[in-house]
Amino acid sequence: MNKKSLDRIFAPSSIAVVGASDQPGSVGGAVFTNLCSAGFSGPVWPVNRQHAVVGQRPAFAMVADLPETPDLVVVCTPAASVPTLIRECGQRGVLGMIVISAGFREAGAIGRQREAELLAVRNEFPDLRLIGPNCLGVLRPSAQLNASFSPVMPRSGRLTFLSQSGALCTAILDWSIEREIGFATCVSMGNMANVGMGELIDYFAEDDQTDALLLYIEGLDDAAHFLSAAKACTRRKPIIAYKGGRFPESSAAAASHTGAMASADAVYEVAFRHAGVERVNSIEEMFDCAKILVGPHRTWGQRLAIVTNAGGPGVMASDAWLTLGAPLAKLSAETLVALDQRLPPTWSHGNPVDVLGDATVERFQTAIQLVLKDPQVDAMLVILTPQTMTDPASIAAAVVAASRTTSKPIVASWIGGATVQAGRAILRTAHVPVYDFPEEAVRSLKHLMSAQNRSHPQGLDPDRLQPPFTPSVVKALVLPVQNGMITTSAFDLNRQSRWRQELAKTSGLIGEIRSKQMLADYGIPVVMTEVAHSVDEAVSLAETLKFPVVLKVVSPDISHKTDVGGVRLNLVDASDVRDGYLEMLASVERHAPHAKIAGVAVQKMVSAVRGIEVLLGMNRDPQFGLVLLLGAGGITAELQQDSALELPPFDDVVVDRMLHSLRLFPLLAGYRGRPGVDLDQLKNVILKFGHMAEELPELITGEINPLLVTADQVMALDARMISAGSLQPN
Template sequence: MDAAGADLPAERLAADLSTGIYGLGAFLPPRRVAVIGASERPGSVGRAVLENLSAGPASVFPINPRHRQVLGMPAHASVSELVPAPDLAVIATPAATVPGIVEECAQAGVKAALILSAGFKETGPAGKLLEERIVATARAKGLRVIGPNCLGLMLPHAGFNATFASRMALPGSIAFLSQSGAIGTAILDWSLREKIGFSSFFTLGSMADVDWGDILFFLMEDPRTRSIVLYMESIGDPASFLSAARAIGSQKPVVVLKVGRTKAAARAALSHTGSLAGSDEALEAAFQRVGVIRAETVEELFSLAEALGGNARPAGPRLSILTNAGGAGVLATDALLLSGGELAPLSEETRQELDRILPPSWSHNNPVDLLGDADADRYRKAAELLKKEPQSDGMLVLLCPQAMTEPTRTAERLCEAVKDYGKPVLAAWMGGEAVEEGIAVFHRAGIPCFSYPEAPARAFALIWQQQRNLELLYETPRLLVDPETLGSAVVRCEELLNRADREDRILLDEWESKEILRAFGIPVVPTRQAATEEEAVAAARSLGFPVAVKLHSHKLTHKSDVGGVRLEIEGEEAVRVAFREIRAAAIAHAGADAFLGVTVQTMVAERGIELLLGSAVDAQLGPLLVFGAGGIFVDLLEDRAMGLPPLNTTSARRMIERTRIARALGGMRGIPPVDQKVLEEILIRFGALVLALPRIREIDINPLLASGDARVRALDARMVLSPRGTLAQDLPRPAIRPYPVEQIETVRLGDGTFLRLRPIRGEDEPQMIAFHRELSEESVFSRYFEHLKLEQRIAHGRLARICLADYNIETVLVAEVLPPHPEAGRIVAVGRLEKLHGFSSAEFALLVADRWQQKGIGRLLLERLAAIGEREGLEWIAGRIRPENERMKRICLSLGCRIRFHEELGEDEAILSLRASSARQSAESRGKP
């Protein structure tokens, strides 16, 4: 394409999208498949996959230059002989040959490759180089790759089997994703025995190209998939996974069995897939952040998926249990409570009603024990009473087969009784052949049924936790820290970091660390530096006695371990003695250059709770935050919670709640309650510090003293930097993209009104409600192509998802009126740019409040969205326009968009080539004097 953009954007964009949703259309399912490495040799991968594909709907073409036929099918020497090119190439050849084969496939116009071969990064540096060559070719040529080192994929509903497994999966509504091919075959065999079906069955191997995020985004749009289970050895690209899991989680539950929890298992995962496993605690925090459920075993992985698929979600943790065996009820109760659930209380009214229909010796409590002679009608009547219990959030029905039990008839009566319940119903029919038909009755009714009581009870509790995590994910936070105000703090802190660089050290001393905390609004106890005895005495005198005197050193970090701390110092002579003792201890441990003096700080007299607040870098997830119990027993107590920055009030509160020390913050043993809001704000500010100063690799604030007078202060702190000269691209990258302050801009309209164009925030929901209240029906229809009622548009669930934008995959700019305008603070326009996952393209949309139209705001927003897209590497942006919306078309044309009519949709489509726009701007700037 030349500088004028001669290539037609519409035609190029259409070609980009031809591979289907998220670039995976050539896999799902393909019409023409080439098998490279096809073979007749018994037991070979090339033969097994060829046989499986031949039994399916696709046209299959064996590629083997040494044979004219393979299994009775004409063989071809090269994929380039096939016209038209196949949609998919399945590659089962030695690793050394694969990069050249991928290059050949790309040249021939193949859009997708499935690499079954092993021998890549899991084998070491040489294999890693081979894999890098594959990825480079794939990205340059627009070819998507699953694998290498994988089993392949199945689409059971379509009869498509591109694996070397011995059997085809049953069709169902669960999507299964795995890194391990061997685990995939084992789960396949298990699923056939248990009669569990799949909507799709993916094994991704080392995820050189297509990763978790790609598949999850596809499954979000797949109508056959109702729940998703993952066998995960490493998270891969954390930003991709977390964005996809967050986007899909509210629609379709995601359950993960993450292995590599111990160090030994993590090493095994590295040798298997060549991927770092990362900290297990960090991954747990990431899963909770996006509403992913974590399973402990393969069986639980699928029991959770079954319980989630199509069943109602619990509104709370309280479960009613109905059983004909006390022991089964006890097992279910233990599993429920140990997993964070609760037993639903029985109201007095329900208890009295149960008294009327049950034998006198029934349990009179929850679990409701119907006794061993319970027949189908007794179960039905009890279930009908329990479903009216207002304090219950779900029901679990258990049955142990006994001489008088009717497993099948009981299941039928229960299905009738609970069909209009509206809350989760689970069952466990224990036994063998006697209960099989009853289990089938539940499955036909869409009620999950298990073989043992613990599984459904634990599943209920975990599903409730996932539901709560999702609700909190979209809870409207309070604005405690405005990201726009932190710029001056960063400038002050960079001076301290640069000084450390000049002195060739990576350790910041206590005073420097506290200065950085103070710059970000985190309270610290008043501290002075003193290089001599006299300076120490003067500092103590100005602060007031008693004081604490501590070692000031760039070499010794743990001051208490080397005798470098003196507390409760009273009087000037005591300060001199403390100075000398600390100097002697430091020199004895590490030489004269280890002693730079002391710090003198106010001795905090009031009682409080010692907390820990820190940060570290995870191998996969980047910066992590740590909060928990502090003090000298921090390693012994091991009470901590991890979180991913950035935090808002909701995520900060959840992080605090996940620790045991949180219970003490409400007040205990003479210590008054700690102000939770103050603590939340400190965590939010700390997260902002970690993201704003990526050169700091570790931070340790211990203790962070929380007193009952709404005061929380850092008494001690240390920070460790990345080595001098570390390149910006090598600094830790956050897994969750922080608020993009670089996109904030102030503009002036023609009438003199000032607007701030900025990314939307979670705290904007009230302003967005006011914005929608002022929109006319015509404006709403022009934006959404349908008549959405006001109550639909301002529903919390909908607005929360817009305001709590994932900045990694979308840009939502709001235009906010600035003073001195009388409507200062009001949002008057919104522009959205949503990236198409797997493409270098995005969709845009604009909405301007009626009273603020025809002021140039729409053009300003689209111009800024295009500039953001260009900076982030997009090549095209496109937007839908109603044919009669001439005003919007004029805005788009003024910015260089090409507009075409989309016959199938009956709409206009505006497409802007950002590369052409960039080229024009460059040409114009070169032509200026």
């Protein structure tokens, strides 16, 4: 990161506005007016070829004509003029630019060409950094910098907001004035043609005016940089992110259970978790969190105490907190005795602490002070409902006073309308987060705790080198073929090279048999499968393998065989095989008449009576790369919605986390007298599968479904892989 160049954008000493104008309603006019009216202390020069004076200031025809080189140039001219202007700025020695102009890649083919030209020119000047194009601009209240066309200048604060939506920026800035939320910086990022999200996170992680970052993300051009920057930042400063576009349609996802379950949004979820980013699911939720992030208090525990003058809202808050998986504080015996001595006999005698509807300021104050002193309390929620004897403003002042005597976070919920407005205003002015309803308060408090407790996020090194898969490791796993099960092949130093060469020549679905051969080559036990091209051959193979057997259609055009009736199970004799063969092909013909049939797979039937079917899959996310999936398997895998995703590196810790996150895990571990499965073998297979996916980048999707797991063995009963051919980089 070139911090010097970014300093020219966020801490400039001089600014030029290209396209500055006196024309009402023009973007250039709005930007120039905002810069001048915000009180920016340095020179602001208008650049306009057609006018000698703009805003009662001398205007210059070109950047080259300016009396000195500006730190920052803001461009508000038509898109076609921008590449030439970038070259002009680069030649003048400008290091910082904000291109507000629209009409680039968001505008179709012509716009994409313009943006390519913009980048080509920018690349001629490596030290020149550029925000945009197609953005609202940048606001830095503490520097009195409003280099945007936003009509609102927010108050100065300690939050930095990075947004990929300019329109959202304007709405949130307007909202922040009403809610008295301040910002250190607001950046509308636009198309991120040059400066991306990762680089800005790096910059503001070091910014002494920023205590926390809020992100609105629609997509990432450099996911690895984002992840490394976020992971480093969240060790010191929380990041709250809202990801827009959670449910994109994807026809490719339907090609496999893994593709459908490892959706783009699910991958973002695991990436955020790895990087320590706290995710919210709405803009409202993000700025509920903003209220609490502006406060000075921090906590590493999650034990919440509630003080309220109404039982119902206290129960609502308790339910909301427990639903989030967080514990209520268990008040100490000393605290309970002290409360008994100071509160009416009919108080709740526990947490929530109900001080009753007739509570005075003094009663509220007493309860708050006693509960805050309890070492078993990590945070507090104070709830007030307006009743005849309630003084919302005075009680708010008592909460403010208490907040200044403790390091524990205090949030408030003043429920009501006009009656409680004065109290809310007192709390907001003192930066005590106040919410309309208790559910909002506990949700935001939980986000704060989660963000802070992620100061040491686990896993995910974006620059990770793959560990060696040494011959000694593989030789320890070699077992012969037993009972029709291939366990592994001998170690082959050229294994990766062989498979990559083959995959590079293959584009699309890889058949079950070849997929199983690949798995076996990587030490994963599979059920041996043969292919028949006639009913007589199927019978012969079944007799060789020994009954019972399974028949499955083999076709490059059929991904989910059960959907077309392409599977027959538990065939116990030759007659069953003949009937099953003919019935299965007839069903496939009805449901997929245009599918090319390459044969019928015959394999030994493996009983799952004592086993559990698991799905093990991988996918290549277009932004984050390799994703590993583990979940409940079988034909109902998607319906069960029980799965875990992870990004590299894959190790024992990661695999344990995946297994324990499944609702299925109690069954895998053993449940109510039912023996557990061989978890060590299962973990071993998961790691081998992950290493295979890392070694073979041409694989874009792959899955074992089902992977049968029993008390003494793990084996792949079915598998499919999809190769991108030569599309994947070496």
